[in-house]
Amino acid sequence: MTHEEILAILNARCAGTLMETLSIEYTGMTQDTLTARMPVTPAHTQPLGLLHGGATVSLAETVGSAASHIFLDDPHTYVAVGQEIAANHVRSARNGYVHATAEFLHKGRRSHVLQIRVVDDQGALISFVKMTNAIVERVAKERA
Numbered sequence: 001m002t003h004e005e006i007l008a009i010l011n012a013r014c015a016g017t018l019m020e021t022l023s024i025e026y027t028g029m030t031q032d033t034l035t036a037r038m039p040v041t042p043a044h045t046q047p048l049g050l051l052h053g054g055a056t057v058s059l060a061e062t063v064g065s066a067a068s069h070i071f072l073d074d075p076h077t078y079v080a081v082g083q084e085i086a087a088n089h090v091r092s093a094r095n096g097y098v099h100a101t102a103e104f105l106h107k108g109r110r111s112h113v114l115q116i117r118v119v120d121d122q123g124a125l126i127s128f129v130k131m132t133n134a135i136v137e138r139v140a141k142e143r144a
Contacts, residue, residue: 003029010066022055024062027099034067035101040093050092051126057087059100060116060129067102068112068133080112080133087129096121102131110135 010026022044028035036059038044044055061082068080098118106113116129 006070010070018058019062022058024059026063026066029070033101033103034063034070035099036063036066037097037099039097040095045094049094051094051098053087053089053127056089056098056118056127057085057129059098060087060102060118060127061085061131063100063102064114064116064129064131065133067104067114068135071104071107071112072135073109077138078135079138080135082131083111083134084132085129086131087127089127090125091120093120093126098126100129105130108135 007026014020022038024036024038026036038059040051044051046052065082072078098120100116100118102114102116105115112133114131118127119125
């Protein structure tokens with residue numbers, strides 16, 4: 001499957017979710033990274049007009065979770081679930097887009113640790129996020 005096909009699948013899966021509410025869109029990937037963007041609109045800001053930290057972390061968690069999932073060795077048997085996330089907000093944004101790129105620091109059989117850099121349209125660092133995902137076996141759906 002090509003990177004473009006993977007991005008199209010990821011974007012289609014956003015319908016009806018928080019990602020659609022926040023207008024998050026997957027925009028690029030390499031063999032080791034995944035990137036998404038989110039607009040900075042009044043719906044994404046806090047009362048002072050600055051990008052809300054929670055919106056920023058939602059973007060980071062979205063791209064970090066998706067990266068773990070698409071880079072799993074066996075996505076039919078295992079799933080990535082968020083275990084811990086920590087963000088350092090170093091500046092804010094008032095408009096334009098913020099872009100988050102997830103990159104692996106550790107890709108083990110049972111855990112993934114990712115760094116997610118969130119930057120503005122000019123490439124200035126907005127937030128630096130570290131995320132840990134547990135890699136667990138998929139559970140069969142409970143029987144009714």
